[in-house]
Amino acid sequence: xxxxxxxxxxxxxxxxxxxxxxxxxxxxxxxxxxxxxxxxxxxxxxxxxxxxxxxxxxxxxxxxxxxxxxxxxxxxxxxxxxxxxxxxxxxxxxxxxxxxxxxxxxxxxxxxxxxxxxxxxxxxxxxxxxxxxxxxxxxxxxxxxxxxx
Amino acid sequence: xxxxxxxxxxxxxxxxxxxxxxxxxxxxxxxxxxxxxxxxxxxxxxxxxxxxxxxxxxxxxxxxxxxxxxxxxxxxxxxxxxxxxxxxxxxxxxxxxxxxxxxxxxxxxxxxxxxxxxxxxxxxxxxxxxxxxxxxxxxxxxxxxxxxxxxxxxxxxxxxxxxxxxxxxxxxxxxxxxxxxxxxxxxxxxxxxxxxxxxxxxxxxxxxxxxxxxxxxxxxxxxxxxxxxxxxxxxxxxxxxxxxxxxxxxxxxxxxxxxxxxxxxxxxxxxxxxxxxxxxxxxxxxxxxxxxxxxxxxxxxxxxxxxxxxxxxxxxxxxxxxxxxxxxxxxxxxxxxxxxxxxxxxxxxxxxxxxxxxxxxxxxxxxxxxxxxxxxxxxxxxxxxxxxxxxxxxxxxxxxxxxxxxxxxxxxxxxxxxxxxxxx
Numbered sequence: 135x136x137x138x139x140x141x142x143x144x145x146x147x148x149x150x151x152x153x154x155x156x157x158x159x160x161x162x163x164x165x166x167x168x169x170x171x172x173x174x175x176x177x178x179x180x181x182x183x184x185x186x187x188x189x190x191x192x193x194x195x196x197x198x199x200x201x202x203x204x205x206x207x208x209x210x211x212x213x214x215x216x217x218x219x220x221x222x223x224x225x226x227x228x229x230x231x232x233x234x235x236x237x238x239x240x241x242x243x244x245x246x247x248x249x250x251x252x253x254x255x256x257x258x259x260x261x262x263x264x265x266x267x268x269x270x271x272x273x274x275x276x277x278x279x280x281x282x283x
Numbered sequence: 284x285x286x287x288x289x290x291x292x293x294x295x296x297x298x299x300x301x302x303x304x305x306x307x308x309x310x311x312x313x314x315x316x317x318x319x320x321x322x323x324x325x326x327x328x329x330x331x332x333x334x335x336x337x338x339x340x341x342x343x344x345x346x347x348x349x350x351x352x353x354x355x356x357x358x359x360x361x362x363x364x365x366x367x368x369x370x371x372x373x374x375x376x377x378x379x380x381x382x383x384x385x386x387x388x389x390x391x392x393x394x395x396x397x398x399x400x401x402x403x404x405x406x407x408x409x410x411x412x413x414x415x416x417x418x419x420x421x422x423x424x425x426x427x428x429x430x431x432x433x434x435x436x437x438x439x440x441x442x443x444x445x446x447x448x449x450x451x452x453x454x455x456x457x458x459x460x461x462x463x464x465x466x467x468x469x470x471x472x473x474x475x476x477x478x479x480x481x482x483x484x485x486x487x488x489x490x491x492x493x494x495x496x497x498x499x500x501x502x503x504x505x506x507x508x509x510x511x512x513x514x515x516x517x518x519x520x521x522x523x524x525x526x527x528x529x530x531x532x533x534x535x536x537x538x539x540x541x542x543x544x545x546x547x548x549x550x551x552x553x554x555x556x557x558x559x560x561x562x563x564x565x566x567x568x569x570x571x572x573x574x575x576x577x578x579x580x581x582x583x584x585x586x587x588x589x590x591x592x593x594x595x596x597x598x599x600x601x602x603x604x605x606x607x608x609x610x611x612x613x614x615x616x617x618x619x620x621x622x623x624x625x626x627x628x629x630x631x632x633x634x635x636x637x638x639x640x641x642x643x644x645x646x647x648x649x650x651x652x653x654x655x656x657x658x659x660x661x662x663x664x665x666x667x668x669x670x671x672x673x674x675x676x677x678x679x680x681x682x683x684x685x686x687x688x689x690x691x692x693x694x695x696x697x698x699x700x701x702x703x704x705x706x707x
Contacts, residue, residue, distance in 0.1 A: 142705070144694075187694040194693060206298070206587065207580035210324040211343040228340065230327060234580060234608045236663055237617045240671030240704065242692060246664065 142193045146275035149191030153267035154180040160266035176249045181256040182267050196243045196256040198222045204235035226252040285310035290362045291388030292316035294579050295560030295586035299386050302590025304352050312354050319359040328415040333443035367535050367553050384593040391525030391561035398490045403497035406519040409440045429506050429516040432523035433460035442611040445480050452483040452514050464607045466623040469658050476612040527562040540564050542575050547599045549589035559585035568602030569620040569655050576603050617666050620656035636687045645687050652680040665691040
């Protein structure tokens with residue numbers, strides 16, 4: 135488990151998709167909402183998605199598992215779990231786009247970047263204090279929790 | 284201080300080394316490898332051949348990795364014998380290494396079926412970086428290739444050759460390509476994609492005879508199939524699979540079935556000796572019994588469990604199963620578990636759906652209400668949820684139809700199961 139983790143609560147999710155919007159912006163080159171959507175080609179990808187089975191909705195992103203099957207199964211070593219932070223990352227320079235990680239992720243949380251032929255995923259916005267999806271969730275369906283010691 | 288020796292420097296050996304070092308930072312750790320390179324991604328050799336990656340970028344672990352983990356790396360050195368009583372191994376450089384815990388992660392050897400004229404002529408296998416280099420050095424702009432074997436390796440090398448502009452024919456003994464990973468329908472979809480790329484595919488056929496310039500030279504000029512058809516080629520690649528290198532335990536008491544037999548802790552029948560990866564016959568959670576599953580993820584998973592047990596943390600291997608994600612020739616196909624149960628076995632239930640227009644084919648195989656096999660073609664993004672259901676053995680009868688739906692997701696699971704799932 136990473137030191138912090140994102141808790142996603144279905145009961146509080148209103149299905150607004152703002153987490154997707156702000157995740158995309160945070161992972162765009164400009165980090166500007168209008169430029170990210172209107173100018174950047176190819177458009178950046180959100181690493182969180184909102185499932186809908188109305189009225190139920192649920193935001194899903196990487197859980198940075200303690201036993202990360204994606205890391206164990208990775209054919210190239212691109213997918214790694216940082217020993218210090220616990221964050222699971224995929225190195226696009228080493229990813230071969232074989233999608234083996236997608237096959238073994240029990241959350242369906244990994245995203246195919248079909249333009250570059252690599253997997254992209256939640257990096258917990260480790261350069262920010264609060265991940266973008268959490269910061270912009272209007273109903274605290276996404277919150278941050280410290281992992282148990 | 285425990286002395287750990289790992290023979291084999293690929294996914295299994297690395298998985299074990301990493302697990303050992305998570306538990307024991309002090310014991311000495313040696314990795315011995317026949318190959319002259321630090322660990323590299325074997326599945327990338329096709330990209331190396333097609334010049335889409337370089338040797339540097341194939342590294343499975345970053346520079347400085349062995350030093351950081353305190354690993355003594357002995358490369359280009361083969362295992363020549365194991366003394367199980369004296370607890371030493373003998374190496375091809377003449378050295379003898381003592382061990383307290385020994386892991387055999389030596390992998391497999393390419394299977395080369397008998398073909399008339401093969402021994403007199405030059406042919407290639409395709410499982411190591413050295414194989415890829417040798418093949419790359421042989422190819423010329425005029426080359427034509429025949430690949431014997433329509434499994435994952437054969438198809439990956441065929442794709443690389445197509446990218447290089449080399450005309451390719453695949454000859455496969457089974458009635459379909461990828462017969463071990465896919466059912467007939469998915470095999471047909473794969474075959475169509477392969478043929479659309481210009482590859483000739485001959486299924487249900489073998490190479491009866493290799494034709495060439497022997498005895499003047501070892502150059503191949505073509506092959507004759509068992510139906511008499513002749514295919515001209517200057518490059519013959521044999522890619523029908525690997526067999527476990529069980530000969531490393533010849534003359535010892537280590538129990539061997541089809542591979543080196545290991546228990547749920549990845550331990551062999553001889554105390555202190557463990558095995559994993561392509562050489563090992565390990566637990567399969569779908570079949571509930573040991574079998575060979577010579578694939579990269581299972582090598583790492585088994586190696587990891589072996590390493591923990593070697594370091595004294597009793598850990599049970601939950602098992603691996605056949606699983607493959609096929610990405611060649613523009614396909615996106617995943618298969619895992621038992622995808623093609625024996626016909627007439629009424630204990631299996633099959634759910635399928637197909638949308639040819641969108642290139643989608645999905646199949647879920649159930650037994651006693653649990654997922655035991657899956658194929659996802661064309662719509663793969665949430666397939667891992669079904670794989671997770673298969674691994675956890677959860678009864679799915681109540682919601683099985685939802686698993687084939689377009690909107691497959693965590694919301695397809697019943698609320699109580701989803702809650703547990705999210706909290707793992």
